[in-house]
Amino acid sequence: MEQTEPPKSRLKVQMEMELDRISYLPSNVIDKILSCLTLKEAVRTSVFSSRWRNKWAMLSGLVFDEKCFSTENCATFVNIVYHVLLSHTVPIEKFVLSHNTHRIPTIDIDRWVLHLSRNFIKVFELCIPDGPKYKMPLCFFSYQDMIVLELSQCLLEPPTTFKGFRTLKRVSFHRVTLAQDVLENLILCCPLLECLEVINCDGFTHLKIDAPNLRFLSFSGRLEDVSLQNTLNLAVVCFNSWRIYHRQDHVSSSNLAKFFIDLPYIQRLTIDGAAVQYLAVGDLPGRLPKPCLHLNFLSLPLKFYVLAEILTTIYLLRSSPALKVLHVTVRLNLLRSVDEEAESRLDSLYDDVNCSFPKLQFVQITRFSGCKAELDFIKFLLVNSPVLETMAIRASSAGGSPEVLKKLLQLRRTSSAEIIYLDP
Template identity: 45%
Template sequence: MSVMKQHIPSNFLCNAELEVDDISNLPAQIVDKILSHLSLRDAVRTSVLSSKWRNKWVTLPNLVFDNQSLLISSQDQTFIKNKIVNIVDHVLLLHSGPIHKFKLSHRDLQGVCDIDRWILFLSRGAVKEFILEIWKGHRYKLHSSIYLCQKLNHLELFNCLLKPPHTFNGFKSLKSLDLQHITMEQDAFEQLVSRCHLLERLTLMNFEGFSDLKIHQFHEHIQSCYRLIGLYVNPGFDKNLTLGSAGNLVKFFAHLPRLQRLEVQSFFLKYLADNKVPGRLPTPCDELSFLSMRINFNHLDECLAALCLLRSSPNLQELEMLARTEEQSTLRTVASVMKEDYQNCMFNQLRHVKIAGITGLKQELNFVNFLLSNSPVLERMTVKPASVDGAWEMLKELLRFRRASVQAEIVYVDP
């Protein structure tokens, strides 16, 4: 029995060859655009497309080693550690050209000594963004060669120990600094911040190494960041911290006129509210458009501090307030005093408000009523109570409040 030879049309072969040629001969800027939208893992896999794509990925300027790029299906921590190290080593060995961004963040990443080698390698180039997030184990002591990276404009660290050398004069190009769950001596932090003169965005969350006795000096060194436009503060202060000198609120904002985003977490508002709180700041925050505060509505001075910030932010567009439900003891009679402070204040740019953690206390509802009745362009207020207890009565009370904006809607979110 004869076997029939299958005939493949010549036009089909031509079309297939053309398609291969199209992929192989794409302009360099198109190839770079495609690779920039892929994870590092997928970018490496493009090597199989054609011989011309085989080494395209090795010139990627942004190297991101995260859960998406490092897919490791194992519960063996030793195997996971070795796999991560081998992959990073392999990529850095084959890489050619400048590295502008280096991010290492994997859910199973621990502070291994191999990170020292990678930082040393990067310090010899011109890395601009460095992100290191250690999700497991003890604090990783950041290798000293990181302080040689003078081209850095963004530095983000999680679960690290920082000990800059005494001769360190700051990052001359740094614009964004994000420090979360870090250990650092206060003197070193003060030196770091005060010598990064181009700093625009600063995030501080749960750092260790600051003494209560010196915590009042914190704002003095923030003031050196004249270009600062974004600030997130959650230092993990204890609610019984030793407060500093009078007028913290005024001093803190005295040299931050360009601030555009501010997040005040933990007990930092309590610190700012210490002693005398003015009705308005001497220098308004004209550029502040986003404000987030964690607040104890039962604390008179914190409420006054919040009102001061609101009055001093004429262009505020977004407001988030989270009630600290862990402090429910009323320190002073709030409601009777606050009625006078609610007068003569309009928020002509405020469009979105989120309030969470409230329990329906009178002073909380007074604050909500104040915002609704003085925000003529408000579009949405989202309210999420702390619990279901009394939530229905609180919702009925909220719906009774007069709204200055005819377009304002109240969105109730179940706790």
Template identity: 45%
Template sequence: MESDKISNLPGDAIKQILTHLPIREAVRTSVLSSLWRYRWALLPHLVFDDQCVSNQNHKTCAQINTEFSDIVDHALLLHIGPLHTFKLSYEEFLAANDIDRWILHLLRKSIKEFILQKWDGPQYKISSWLFSCQDLVRLELHNCLLKPPLTFKGFRSLKSLDIQNVTITQDVFESMTFCCPLLESLTLCNVDGFTNLKIGPRNLKYLEFRGSFAEVNLENNLNLVDVSIDLDFYLWDVPGDSINLLKFLVHLPRLQNLAIKSFFLKYLSVGALQGKLPRPCLDLTSLSISICFNDPEEILTALCLIRSSPALQELKISGACRGDLSLLFGLEDMAVLGEVENSWLDDNCQNCSFTQLRLVEVTGVSGVKAEVDFIRLLLLTSPVLERMTLQPASANWVFESLRELVEIRTRHASVQAEIIPLDSN
């Protein structure tokens, strides 16, 4: 009789198969043979998402939610052994009492990673039981209200914290982050409850924040190597003595990767510097930046940052069109560089050389003169440039503008450089 290949698979192979199956299908493998029975219950990672419920088109929302809750209850009840990761990512309604019950169960499991992506309904007030999970290494919360008990003194083992669409007071946020001595990665997106952002963990290496903040304080974060910033604050509320490029970078001496999105470059251009920073960004190798080419201060601030990064190898630029910035900032004499003398280009061509820059990508190219001049400057001053990729915001202008740039590249830039126009669609 031919042997049963499925039943005779090695234990490691069975584990690999179960790891890649949705939890609903993994549970059903118990009927294959005695060797497979309850092997899923030893899985250290449990993920509950929309794939848990089948034939959703033929069921009411209440039936779908009940079935989903029953699956989670069943899996947790039968699970044996250590549980490393518990992830809930569900688009339908999740009852608060169900989540509370599951968190209480996880507390007994010494959970290491807890991920709650709640997409529907009101914010879930995090159960106080979660703050007792002192073995947590990773915590990710979406659409929640964070209010820990007064006895909470931080997560002693936490290394990664990701909170998005969360309501939390400034005191609670600072106590949570300052009291996590091992925290290395922090992500904040659309956080409500405070406007002055102060980042305190001294061991932090990765930081991403997006939302509306009137003030950003990165003091004492000397170990940060990767920072991504996307601020969408009300620009008319920015104080006159707000942060500038020099104040911002002095607290980031080990920075290697920096992404500046939305309005943050304007935030840094207060008291714009020309030339180079007094202290260069010696370790910065990758820079992604959003520039409004209608704003001379933003262009000069971007140039100052690029020129102050002698190790820069990869540069990504996103063109931004913010024609009403003069109203927002009260700049009466805002000049569009495409309409004025471009002496800034000649001055910078004579005094800068991007000796390590190899890859340049420019998206949202609109073809305004200041933008084309900026691209030309990069071509003329990057002797080892290998590739430049241009993605137009519109296909209407690209052919004429690119023809001029290609000619410049042929005469001046590295023979290995390529300009690749991408279809805007």
């Protein structure tokens, strides 16, 4: 005859569950809670009960950063990483190492990277704050399950047998050294690449991109040339070349036309540094061979004393019928201005009755000095923007001239746009 538990015992168990609900949570709920905690907080949950004791060792993602372990003792931090890695009982899919206190010995990072090569790493982030660049060991190039890769202050020298990361979708390189052929092959051999960020890297002078699935590109650093091929899905580009190497005085081919030839679906373009100077090289076309039918946001610096850069900007605007937002940062040089011949050429462009910006709604101009070239450009925008709502102008110095403001308010416009004039 089957014995039933006395009512008193069942009541006791029920009372215990009421008093200690956290110990009786379903496993999936516990896993969800742990995934929302830092690694340090997750380890501390071991004291809750026996059910929680080893749960942290089943996390698929490990993040070692300042929020997690703020100890200033490098040896202590290194021991913590070793303990966590050796105590882990499930495959590690995410590993983030970003510790800014003391330099971690290279031999320890080598061992951690080797240990991770036995797992199925999908997200790998290694951020070295300063000091000598860390050379990625050969075992790193066997991480064939990666989807996200972020490296900072590292050196990449893959073996000759390296065939790329076939599943990689997002790459972010900050202060990474890699040769020209390494960069090109890495991009080419990542067929699923959607997001690429290359910031202040060295070892190459050309940025050659061949990535059919790429949707976001951000580059900042020294550069001699750019080549975008097979980038038909690229929608967002941030291009900041803060140094352009010297080239011949006259180049027949147009950098402006070449840059946009494989960008038919670009939606947002942010240009900074000497990038406009680069685009202005060569024989400028009056319009791009193929208009940017989807470009709705444009931000760029402009030297109003350099005719080629003004023309580059105007031609780009004329080729962007979907543009809604325009940001212009004036690069000042009060001692220089375009000559009379250049002004005459600009006047003829500004008087072009076939020019219109049918969707432009917001214009922001910063570091405005009030010179004639700037006023002419603003007038050009106001006259040719029938749906413009706001023209926000921020002066280059406090206490802008009342006469300049008066001139701005008197400019003819084809819309009811509001002109907002601001001090720095």
